[in-house]
Amino acid sequence: MESSNIGIDIAVVVVAYLLGTFPSAEIVASRFGSDITKVGSGNPGASNVIRELGWKAGMTVFLLDMAKAAISVGIAWAVTGEQRGALSYAAMCGAIVGHVAPVFRKFKGGKGVASGGGALFVLFPVVSAVLFVSWFVISKVTRKASVASLAITIGTPIGMVIDGAKRWELYVVLGVVVFVIIKHLPNIRRLRAKTEPSL
Numbered sequence: 001m002e003s004s005n006i007g008i009d010i011a012v013v014v015v016a017y018l019l020g021t022f023p024s025a026e027i028v029a030s031r032f033g034s035d036i037t038k039v040g041s042g043n044p045g046a047s048n049v050i051r052e053l054g055w056k057a058g059m060t061v062f063l064l065d066m067a068k069a070a071i072s073v074g075i076a077w078a079v080t081g082e083q084r085g086a087l088s089y090a091a092m093c094g095a096i097v098g099h100v101a102p103v104f105r106k107f108k109g110g111k112g113v114a115s116g117g118g119a120l121f122v123l124f125p126v127v128s129a130v131l132f133v134s135w136f137v138i139s140k141v142t143r144k145a146s147v148a149s150l151a152i153t154i155g156t157p158i159g160m161v162i163d164g165a166k167r168w169e170l171y172v173v174l175g176v177v178v179f180v181i182i183k184h185l186p187n188i189r190r191l192r193a194k195t196e197p198s199l
Contacts, residue, residue, distance in 0.1 A: 009087055012079055016072035016091040020098020020115060023105065024064035025049050028057050037108075041197065045110030047145035050199050065110065066118030069095035073122040084123050089172045092119035096176060100183060111183040113149040116176060120156065123169075127159035143198040146187035153180050 025044040029036035032053050040048045046065060050058025069092060076091035077083050099115040101107040117135075121128040131152040139148035157165075157173050165173075190196035 008079060009090070012076050012087060013090050013094040015075060016069075016094030017098035019068045019072050020095035020100075021102035021104055021109070022064070022068050023102070024068070025061045025110065028061050028064070029053060032057060043110060044105075044108070046114055047149070047199070050145065051197060062114045065099060065114035066121060068099070069115040069118035070121050073119045077122065084166075084169060088123060089169065092116070092123070093172070093176065095119060096179075100179075111149065112176070112180045113153060116156070116180065117152070124160055124163050124165070127156070127163050131155055131159065139199060144191070144196055145199055146184055146191065146196055150181065150184055150188070153177055153184075 023044065025036045025046065025048070029049055029052070034053060036042075036044050036049055036052065040052045042048070046058045046062035049061045072091040072095040073088050076085070076087040080087050082088065096112045096115050096119070098109075100109045100112045102109045113135075117128055117132060120131070134155065135148045135152045138151050139145050142148065154177065157170055157177060160170055160173060187196060
């Protein structure tokens with residue numbers, strides 16, 4: 001690989017990370033006069049916004065978080081001409097890490113579900129659409145955003161296999177799945193203790 005290409009690849013991943021840091025939840029919550037990092041669970045993600053400010057605000061955050069990752073992967077696609085090339089997956093990871101660990105907010109961000117879904121929208125649009133609807137339905141039925149998030153996280157690699165993903169793509173996404181599940185360990189403990197807040 002030429003050094004110029006390496007430089008472009010690095011730039012794309014850095015841009016993806018920076019896009020991932022875009023504080024969707026904080027901006028939307030501020031429109032309601034709320035600091036989302038100081039209410040509810042304190043997590044700057046769509047679920048906490050739904051609990052504190054309602055579905056309209058929460059789904060706005062969810063879509064914005066999806067968009068920043070989708071744009072990141074779209075940039076990689078435009079640069080390489082490959083929809084599901086290695087750079088697209090690197091951009092996906094960059095955007096998710098930026099969302100979860102934003103350098104401008106002391107590395108305290110969301111949990112990566114919506115941003116992962118946005119990246120998947122570009123990589124596997126049909127799978128992403130099914131999982132998006134599934135998240136909405138499961139969260140409505142169970143009243144637990146974490147249950148819906150964990151369900152679609154686990155369902156992602158299954159959907160990819162059905163849609164014909166290559167083995168290396170699956171390995172990358174499985175790494176992301178493990179990362180997201182680790183971020184949800186506190187939620188899992190609260191679910192077991194029946195103390196997880198409802199939507």
